[in-house]
Amino acid sequence: MTRLTLESINQSVVKAKYAVRGELAVKSETYRAKIRKGDAQDLPFDQVISSNIGNPQQLGQKPITFYRQVLSLLENPRLLDHEDVLVNSLEYKPDVVERARWLLQQVGSVGAYSASAGVPAIKESVANFLERRDGYPADPTSIYLTAGASSAVNILMHIICANQNSGILVPIPQYPLYTALLSVLDATCVPYYLNEQANWGTSLDQIKEAYEKAKSDGVDVRAIVVINPGNPTGASLSAADVRSVLEFAADENLVVLADEVYQANVFVGAFHSFRKVLYDLQKETPGKFDGLELASVHSTSKGLIGECGHRGGYFETIGFDKQVSEQIYKYVSITLCAPVIGQCLVEMMVNPPQPGSPSYELYHEENSAIFNELQRRATALYEAFKDMEGVECGEPQGSMYLFPTIRLPAKAVEAAQKEGRKPDEFYCHRMLDATGVCTVPGSGFGQADGTQHFRVTFLAPGTEWIRIVHEFHGKFMDEFR
Amino acid sequence: MTRLTLESINQSVVKAKYAVRGELAVKSETYRAKIRKGDAQDLPFDQVISSNIGNPQQLGQKPITFYRQVLSLLENPRLLDHEDVLVNSLEYKPDVVERARWLLQQVGSVGAYSASAGVPAIKESVANFLERRDGYPADPTSIYLTAGASSAVNILMHIICANQNSGILVPIPQYPLYTALLSVLDATCVPYYLNEQANWGTSLDQIKEAYEKAKSDGVDVRAIVVINPGNPTGASLSAADVRSVLEFAADENLVVLADEVYQANVFVGAFHSFRKVLYDLQKETPGKFDGLELASVHSTSKGLIGECGHRGGYFETIGFDKQVSEQIYKYVSITLCAPVIGQCLVEMMVNPPQPGSPSYELYHEENSAIFNELQRRATALYEAFKDMEGVECGEPQGSMYLFPTIRLPAKAVEAAQKEGRKPDEFYCHRMLDATGVCTVPGSGFGQADGTQHFRVTFLAPGTEWIRIVHEFHGKFMDEFR
Numbered sequence: 001m002t003r004l005t006l007e008s009i010n011q012s013v014v015k016a017k018y019a020v021r022g023e024l025a026v027k028s029e030t031y032r033a034k035i036r037k038g039d040a041q042d043l044p045f046d047q048v049i050s051s052n053i054g055n056p057q058q059l060g061q062k063p064i065t066f067y068r069q070v071l072s073l074l075e076n077p078r079l080l081d082h083e084d085v086l087v088n089s090l091e092y093k094p095d096v097v098e099r100a101r102w103l104l105q106q107v108g109s110v111g112a113y114s115a116s117a118g119v120p121a122i123k124e125s126v127a128n129f130l131e132r133r134d135g136y137p138a139d140p141t142s143i144y145l146t147a148g149a150s151s152a153v154n155i156l157m158h159i160i161c162a163n164q165n166s167g168i169l170v171p172i173p174q175y176p177l178y179t180a181l182l183s184v185l186d187a188t189c190v191p192y193y194l195n196e197q198a199n200w201g202t203s204l205d206q207i208k209e210a211y212e213k214a215k216s217d218g219v220d221v222r223a224i225v226v227i228n229p230g231n232p233t234g235a236s237l238s239a240a241d242v243r244s245v246l247e248f249a250a251d252e253n254l255v256v257l258a259d260e261v262y263q264a265n266v267f268v269g270a271f272h273s274f275r276k277v278l279y280d281l282q283k284e285t286p287g288k289f290d291g292l293e294l295a296s297v298h299s300t301s302k303g304l305i306g307e308c309g310h311r312g313g314y315f316e317t318i319g320f321d322k323q324v325s326e327q328i329y330k331y332v333s334i335t336l337c338a339p340v341i342g343q344c345l346v347e348m349m350v351n352p353p354q355p356g357s358p359s360y361e362l363y364h365e366e367n368s369a370i371f372n373e374l375q376r377r378a379t380a381l382y383e384a385f386k387d388m389e390g391v392e393c394g395e396p397q398g399s400m401y402l403f404p405t406i407r408l409p410a411k412a413v414e415a416a417q418k419e420g421r422k423p424d425e426f427y428c429h430r431m432l433d434a435t436g437v438c439t440v441p442g443s444g445f446g447q448a449d450g451t452q453h454f455r456v457t458f459l460a461p462g463t464e465w466i467r468i469v470h471e472f473h474g475k476f477m478d479e480f481r
Numbered sequence: 482m483t484r485l486t487l488e489s490i491n492q493s494v495v496k497a498k499y500a501v502r503g504e505l506a507v508k509s510e511t512y513r514a515k516i517r518k519g520d521a522q523d524l525p526f527d528q529v530i531s532s533n534i535g536n537p538q539q540l541g542q543k544p545i546t547f548y549r550q551v552l553s554l555l556e557n558p559r560l561l562d563h564e565d566v567l568v569n570s571l572e573y574k575p576d577v578v579e580r581a582r583w584l585l586q587q588v589g590s591v592g593a594y595s596a597s598a599g600v601p602a603i604k605e606s607v608a609n610f611l612e613r614r615d616g617y618p619a620d621p622t623s624i625y626l627t628a629g630a631s632s633a634v635n636i637l638m639h640i641i642c643a644n645q646n647s648g649i650l651v652p653i654p655q656y657p658l659y660t661a662l663l664s665v666l667d668a669t670c671v672p673y674y675l676n677e678q679a680n681w682g683t684s685l686d687q688i689k690e691a692y693e694k695a696k697s698d699g700v701d702v703r704a705i706v707v708i709n710p711g712n713p714t715g716a717s718l719s720a721a722d723v724r725s726v727l728e729f730a731a732d733e734n735l736v737v738l739a740d741e742v743y744q745a746n747v748f749v750g751a752f753h754s755f756r757k758v759l760y761d762l763q764k765e766t767p768g769k770f771d772g773l774e775l776a777s778v779h780s781t782s783k784g785l786i787g788e789c790g791h792r793g794g795y796f797e798t799i800g801f802d803k804q805v806s807e808q809i810y811k812y813v814s815i816t817l818c819a820p821v822i823g824q825c826l827v828e829m830m831v832n833p834p835q836p837g838s839p840s841y842e843l844y845h846e847e848n849s850a851i852f853n854e855l856q857r858r859a860t861a862l863y864e865a866f867k868d869m870e871g872v873e874c875g876e877p878q879g880s881m882y883l884f885p886t887i888r889l890p891a892k893a894v895e896a897a898q899k900e901g902r903k904p905d906e907f908y909c910h911r912m913l914d915a916t917g918v919c920t921v922p923g924s925g926f927g928q929a930d931g932t933q934h935f936r937v938t939f940l941a942p943g944t945e946w947i948r949i950v951h952e953f954h955g956k957f958m959d960e961f962r
Binding site for chain 1: 482483484485486487489490491492494495497499501502503510534536537538539544546549550552553554555556557559560563566570571572588589590591592593594595596597628629631632635639640641642643658661662665703704734735736772774782787788789790791792800801802804805808811812814815816817818819820821822823
């Protein structure tokens with residue numbers, strides 16, 4: 001017998017769930033492989049559409065030229081010896097060359113390890129961005145560059161969770177990174193429900209109820225996670241929601257972990273950063289909010305940049321104890337540093353071409369096209385959902401997802417049970433099998449008892465796939481009504 | 482008071498030690514910053530030499546042209562529309578263009594998430610490399626592409642360690658990643674001493690002694706780590722040493738974790754992969770070795786490629802239970818995927834230009850120059866150590882380090898105690914303060930009681946710094962003799 005078995009390995013890992021890349025995603029990959037091999041005569045579709053994960057460039061979103069031109073120069077700095085060729089024959093603008101030179105000066109080589117928490121000059125760029133965005137200065141030494149937001153959250157959770165009794169308030173539904181990491185760390189998830197009736201906003205009542213219950217169970221609740229704009233919900237929180245979470249956190253002395261990776265994906269209203277609202281509150285109510293600890297997370301994977309594969313990201317801490325920060329630094333040192341190319345991409349994301357600079361026009365055009373296209377598809381998908389029997393969905397507000405409710409007929413629930421599946425899982429499998437469109441069942445994110453949802457990205461090009469989903473749904477309902 | 486304090490956060494993190502980027506490294510960075518600001522009149526040196534970490538490109542090693550040219554095209558695929566310009570004006574060879582096109586076909590965009598365990602075609606390239614290297618085929622589905630070897634080891638340790646009682650045999654001295662991760666996982670380190678007298682080879686007696694002692698203490702010893710070529714020791718293990726470890730592991734049903742990131746840095750004899758020796762043993766002694774579980778780790782950070790900042794790496798598992806492999810897959814999914822550019826670099830590392838291909842000549846020339854330069858400097862450093870009072874060092878064999886013994890005078894030990902430092906730490910601080918050369922004290926890696934060492938890379942260009950270290954040592958000994 002092998003030394004390592006399912007029973008003998010780390011059970012905290014075994015218990016962890018991560019549906020975004022779970023059974024459905026694996027099945028969709030086997031379909032994709034069949035199609036690639038030309039062996040898909042038995043499939044009722046000729047392409048797989050991975051709407052299970054926010055991966056824009058996998059679905060054909062074109063990278064933004066400025067970023068990639070600079071990165072190409074960082075990878076091959078010898079190109080900088082041919083500036084005339086770059087500019088005259090290859091459409092590189094002078095500000096591309098200039099940015100590449102500046103970044104190379106800061107990092108030396110993108111093939112060298114950087115400082116553990118990231119290249120100092122890039123952390124300064126992030127600090128400048130935060131100041132411009134929020135109107136309050138940031139301290140570069142409180143910024144940590146990471147391999148995407150997942151790594152950032154992983155680091156923060158490793159610091160915050162001390163033992164099984166350490167609890168973290170996590171929204172339900174949530175991006176399953178949070179519950180998966182809590183599982184791996186063998187700490188306690190304290191779920192609080194979002195308010196679907198209020199377009200998935202936070203409900204202070206729900207948060208308080210969850211908190212009080214956990215406290216009375218003896219859980220040492222230490223932090224609250226908020227994902228804004230929401231994943232999987234797509235909700236864009238109002239300033240009032242953000243304020244109420246911060247007030248609650250201040251009252252109960254909780255660390256706030258703000259996942260703000262979709263901050264550039266807001267269709268309705270404005271993005272209200274936890275950081276800005278916190279500093280506003282500190283000004284308004286001197287004393288009360290001074291000690292509040294906030295960690296906020298951002299990434300190059302989402303927004304309009306959509307560079308998931310580059311694994312760029314950062315987190316900023318506010319109000320953290322110096323000794324705790326030293327431990328964060330040591331912890332990130334153990335795995336040396338975030339990918340340096342990803343760090344450079346973070347720099348460009350927070351410091352893009354400005355009006356008047358040679359690359360601005362194209363940059364702006366590409367950016368706007370991506371934004372408009374996302375909004376257009378979100379709306380088309382939303383309109384299709386409105387038209388689908390038993391499906392209810394709020395208006396698209398932000399992020400890259402819609403998260404509709406589905407009311408499945410009793411016969412479908414029965415059929416699901418026969419297959420040993422949850423009803424929403426059953427529905428998503430049927431959709432994948434019939435259309436090639438891969439989604440994630442609501443149960444992968446958590447949902448209120450008795451409700452069913454699924455998460456779908458609106459990243460896939462065109463709207464033909466939306467029509468196909470619509471058609472599938474009609475047939476599904478006919479079959480099980 | 483803040484919610485998170487040194488006392489309340491994860492004590493497993495607090496207890497972790499990672500000297501490679503510890504106090505000395507931090508101090509060296511403050512020196513570097515002073516010099517950059519022109520504020521270093523009080524320092525007796527005008528540059529900081531980071532010999533504390535194997536970071537070749539930070540010390541001026543030039544990247545290999547083929548790799549970087551391909552990466553530049555992956556970052557900006559639009560350059561491929563100008564193949565004539567690339568080839569005629571920018572020194573790109575046709576095989577560079579061809580490789581870039583092939584990689585783009587496999588990954589789609591380097592800005593897209595790949596499959597969780599890496600791009601399938603790149604895993605196939607790794608499998609082909611392993612087969613060429615060892616003469617035994619490899620299964621691509623048992624290969625996982627990671628963000629450098631540190632991430633690979635992190636993943637494997639997270640799977641293997643189930644609780645506090647799970648023990649892993651770790652060589653002493655060792656690269657402190659292992660003890661740090663065991664600390665973070667709150668599992669048990671079972672240290673076994675390497676044999677300094679036999680040029681830091683493994684000693685089966687030492688391994689058995691450590692194992693038996695741990696077993697009698699009730700530790701559930703599950704795995705043995707071997708670093709070959711050695712870090713910090715620089716040792717290159719003989720085939721006999723590798724065999725004896727595998728035999729012991731088979732006898733005791735232990736998983737073998739082979740850290741082989743320095744496999745291309747061997748000056749004396751040949752590199753014997755655990756994989757090849759295992760398959761040889763399976764052939765020679767049918768039955769005994771069939772169930773042995775081996776995980777081996779490689780990286781783009783070391784060798785002659787030295788691309789640390791790109792965070793490329795992989796691990797391969799042999800003999801792992803299918804259900805355990807599924808858990809590894811799920812675990813790596815949680816943080817989505819390794820940087821895709823780093824994955825592409827792995828592909829090129831395992832599949833470099835071959836004789837006869839247009840890029841081969843330059844590739845070969847650059848590679849050889851790096852190898853020869855490393856060997857030349859290793860020898861120069863070794864010669865200097867031979868000439869230094871109280872310093873003893875084995876002949877350079879491999880990796881990027883020398884790890885000499887130093888016998889410090891009693892007065893120096895006393896002075897160290899007064900400063901609350903270990904003697905080797907005291908020595909390394911003095912060296913940094915006097916010369917700007919940053920090294921790591923032996924205590925950061927573990928060493929036999931009463932012995933003192935330090936680890937120094939031989940990556941810094943030139944040999945003038947070696948002369949300066951030599952001179953410092955003489956003065957130090959004069960001061961404390």
